[in-house]
Amino acid sequence: MNILVCVKRVPQTGGRIVLTADGQAIDTRFLGHTISPHEECGVEEAVRIVEKEGGSSAVLTLGPPEAEEQLRDAMAIGIERAILLETAGGEWDPVSTAATIAETIEAQEAANGPFDLIFFGNEAADTGDYQVGVRVAVALGRPVINGIKDIRFGDDRHTVLAKREAPGGGWETYELPLPAVLGVKEGLNLPRYPSVPGRLRAKRREIERVALGASPSGALGLGAGEDSAGLDGAVPGPTKLRLRLPAEERTAADVIGQGPEAAPAVVDLLERIGVVHR
Amino acid sequence: MSGSVLAFVEQSGGEPDRLSLEALSLARGVAKALGVPLDAVLLGSGGEAAAGRLGPHGVGLAHVAADARFDDFAPAAWGAAIRAAMERRSPAAVVAAGSDRGNEVLAHVAAHAGLPMAANIVEVTPGDSWRLVRQRWAGSLLEDAALDAPVRLLTVAPHAVAVDPSAASAAAPTITRFEPDLEPADLVVRVISREARTTSGVSLSDAKVVVGGGRGVGSAAGFEQLEALAGLLGGAVGGSRVVTSLGWRPHSDQIGQTGLRIAPDLYIACGISGAIQHIVGCKAAKRILAINTDPDSPIMAVADYAVIGDLSAIVPAISAEIERRRPPSH
Ligand SMILES: Cc1cc2nc3c(=O)[nH]c(=O)nc-3n(C[C@H](O)[C@H](O)[C@H](O)COP(=O)(O)OP(=O)(O)OC[C@H]3O[C@@H](n4cnc5c(N)ncnc54)[C@H](O)[C@@H]3O)c2cc1C
Ligand SMILES: Nc1ncnc2c1ncn2[C@@H]1O[C@H](COP(=O)(O)O)[C@@H](O)[C@H]1O
Numbered sequence: 001m002n003i004l005v006c007v008k009r010v011p012q013t014g015g016r017i018v019l020t021a022d023g024q025a026i027d028t029r030f031l032g033h034t035i036s037p038h039e040e041c042g043v044e045e046a047v048r049i050v051e052k053e054g055g056s057s058a059v060l061t062l063g064p065p066e067a068e069e070q071l072r073d074a075m076a077i078g079i080e081r082a083i084l085l086e087t088a089g090g091e092w093d094p095v096s097t098a099a100t101i102a103e104t105i106e107a108q109e110a111a112n113g114p115f116d117l118i119f120f121g122n123e124a125a126d127t128g129d130y131q132v133g134v135r136v137a138v139a140l141g142r143p144v145i146n147g148i149k150d151i152r153f154g155d156d157r158h159t160v161l162a163k164r165e166a167p168g169g170g171w172e173t174y175e176l177p178l179p180a181v182l183g184v185k186e187g188l189n190l191p192r193y194p195s196v197p198g199r200l201r202a203k204r205r206e207i208e209r210v211a212l213g214a215s216p217s218g219a220l221g222l223g224a225g226e227d228s229a230g231l232d233g234a235v236p237g238p239t240k241l242r243l244r245l246p247a248e249e250r251t252a253a254d255v256i257g258q259g260p261e262a263a264p265a266v267v268d269l270l271e272r273i274g275v276v277h278r
Numbered sequence: 279m280s281g282s283v284l285a286f287v288e289q290s291g292g293e294p295d296r297l298s299l300e301a302l303s304l305a306r307g308v309a310k311a312l313g314v315p316l317d318a319v320l321l322g323s324g325g326e327a328a329a330g331r332l333g334p335h336g337v338g339l340a341h342v343a344a345d346a347r348f349d350d351f352a353p354a355a356w357g358a359a360i361r362a363a364m365e366r367r368s369p370a371a372v373v374a375a376g377s378d379r380g381n382e383v384l385a386h387v388a389a390h391a392g393l394p395m396a397a398n399i400v401e402v403t404p405g406d407s408w409r410l411v412r413q414r415w416a417g418s419l420l421e422d423a424a425l426d427a428p429v430r431l432l433t434v435a436p437h438a439v440a441v442d443p444s445a446a447s448a449a450a451p452t453i454t455r456f457e458p459d460l461e462p463a464d465l466v467v468r469v470i471s472r473e474a475r476t477t478s479g480v481s482l483s484d485a486k487v488v489v490g491g492g493r494g495v496g497s498a499a500g501f502e503q504l505e506a507l508a509g510l511l512g513g514a515v516g517g518s519r520v521v522t523s524l525g526w527r528p529h530s531d532q533i534g535q536t537g538l539r540i541a542p543d544l545y546i547a548c549g550i551s552g553a554i555q556h557i558v559g560c561k562a563a564k565r566i567l568a569i570n571t572d573p574d575s576p577i578m579a580v581a582d583y584a585v586i587g588d589l590s591a592i593v594p595a596i597s598a599e600i601e602r603r604r605p606p607s608h
Binding site: 013017038093137138144145166186253254262 | 290295350351353354376377378379381382385386388389390392393394395396397398409410412413414415416417418419420421422423424425426427428433463466467468469470471472473474475476481486487510511513519522523525529530532535536537543544551552553554555565567568573575576578579581582583584585586587588591592594595596598599600603604605
């Protein structure tokens with residue numbers, strides 16, 4: 001199995017989000033970055049499948065030069081090859097992102113042979129556009145299904161059996177002929193932590209870099225023109241204007257006690273709100 | 279001229295899904311602002327019955343493809359059917375629920391039609407350029423955005439817009455049947471088998487009381503105390519991403535952005551710091567009680583009540599107090 005995983009670099013936000021003064025981005029001066037959680041599981045799954053079935057694994061991201069860090073994280077747990085589509089800062093809209101990723105995959109496959117499986121996250125943790133994987137699959141003319149939490153292969157290795165949760169509980173299984181595209185969700189597996197030798201190995205690996213420049217949708221007024229990104233007549237968007245924090249709904253907690261001595265006060269409360277009855 | 283606003287309404291067994299009714303509520307506002315009618319498109323055997331219930335939600339015309347091939351989820355086929363409905367009406371906008379299925383199907387429509395799509399919007403203002411407010415980070419952050427396209431493809435964030443069955447004319451919509459042409463490729467991805475839910479007892483999504491545990495629980499074994507309390511309250515146990523990543527609990531117990539969104543009457547957050555990605559999963563709870571050693575942890579800003587201290591002493595003390603007050607059983 002030859003597998004490609006598309007990952008996105010996102011800030012590791014925690015207790016609360018702080019925005020930059022111009023409202024264009026999250027202030028990341030005091031934050032680390034990570035691969036979106038769904039995609040971390042995609043990376044782990046690709047490594048496991050190649051360990052078991054043979055073949056090769058690659059990881060791809062479209063992002064700033066610093067996204068090299070996330071590619072090395074993926075290589076540290078066993079991904080072999082990495083491709084960085086380097087942007088000149090600013091965010092790319094999902095239409096332009098998908099068009100550029102699809103074009104890159106075609107070029108990669110022409111040079112190195114086809115990918116049997118391409119993994120995307122179900123949605124990116126930051127923008128949550130819920131579309132890049134489907135767009136790439138449609139551009140490549142491959143079957144695609146999202147929400148996947150279990151992956152197995154048909155006996156002849158010509159199909160993949162992918163499970164997702166059904167709306168009312170329980171599971172649905174989909175069978176896709178290979179090559180195929182899967183949008184995966186956290187819960188697919190428990191990603192391993194990288195070993196020290198893994199990290200050292202990843203540090204020495206080459207990363208294939210492609211310089212992209214500004215977003216073709218010209219979101220920042222730096223547009224390179226629609227043709228250059230192979231948008232193929234598709235209309236890009238939506239265009240981010242600014243970010244805002246939602247209004248806070250709650251006020252500070254009412255401290256009803258300290259330590260185990262608070263138990264009677266807690267049970268009084270539970271009785272009052274009707275979750276325990278005498 | 280654009281003929282309508284077209285809403286994709288998911289249904290099961292002839293009942294429209296709740297998230298689709300929320301999407302209809304937003305779509306109806308858009309139709310009103312544009313001065314055009316609100317249409318719906320429904321798929322599968324129950325489509326006609328579900329369409330009959332949409333009058334109070336403002337739908338005048340419902341396009342129903344009752345083909346049984348749409349009974350199971352088949353995203354490419356559902357997308358093709360919606361595109362066929364779009365051809366019949368040249369809508370100004372197509373609106374779907376921001377459910378897993380709604381987002382996925384609209385992405386197929388967008389990809390084939392070469393149109394942009396805005397997921398999980400909470401507000402929209404039509405104009406020369408349409409203005410939207412959409413959710414990022416599962417709702418921890420909002421984005422003001424512009425959308426310029428001949429047809430605007432929108433999904434509506436779950437539980438952000440109220441269902442509104444108040445249309446003046448509550449007559450059942452006119453139903454028009456259609457049979458979309460499907461390519462063989464549209465039917466490649468479809469359900470081949472299903473398994474029913476196996477766990478018994480109250481599920482985390484339905485529980486009225488949820489006892490959540492975080493890193494502060496300390497170990498997989500530490501969750502026994504939480505199980506005991508949840509048992510006494512007829513509730514379920516959930517957890518933070520830390521406890522599922524450490525393998526203390528299965529991922530199906532995870533509450534938050536990349537886990538479940540719950541809306542119990544009471545959420546008891548034990549040893550959970552209150553990171554934004556956790557909070558988006560539990561903020562729909564009617565009340566939150568936090569048990570934490572740190573009076574300054576971010577959970578205190580969203581909790582209604584708090585007990586400060588070590589949960590490994592507090593949780594069993596609460597359970598013991600509940601049992602102490604119970605009348606002796608015969
Ligand atoms: C893209 C992304 C998506 C994410 N999705 C999710 C998600 O879906 N769900 C989720 O939960 N997280 C998610 N996270 C992770 C999230 O940011 C936090 O890391 C996580 O929620 C923290 O878990 P925690 O509160 O258990 O641990 P910590 O943040 O370590 O907090 C532990 C808390 O326990 C308290 N404590 C310690 N000991 C005791 C004791 N003995 N008694 C009482 N209190 C004690 C401490 O004071 C502290 O407040 C996501 C992160 C990212 C970047
Ligand atoms: N800039 C990017 N680089 C690589 N992959 C991406 C990028 N943006 C999105 N993706 C992939 O597409 C999935 C869906 O993203 P989205 O449509 O933005 O929610 C993500 O989970 C990633 O796997």
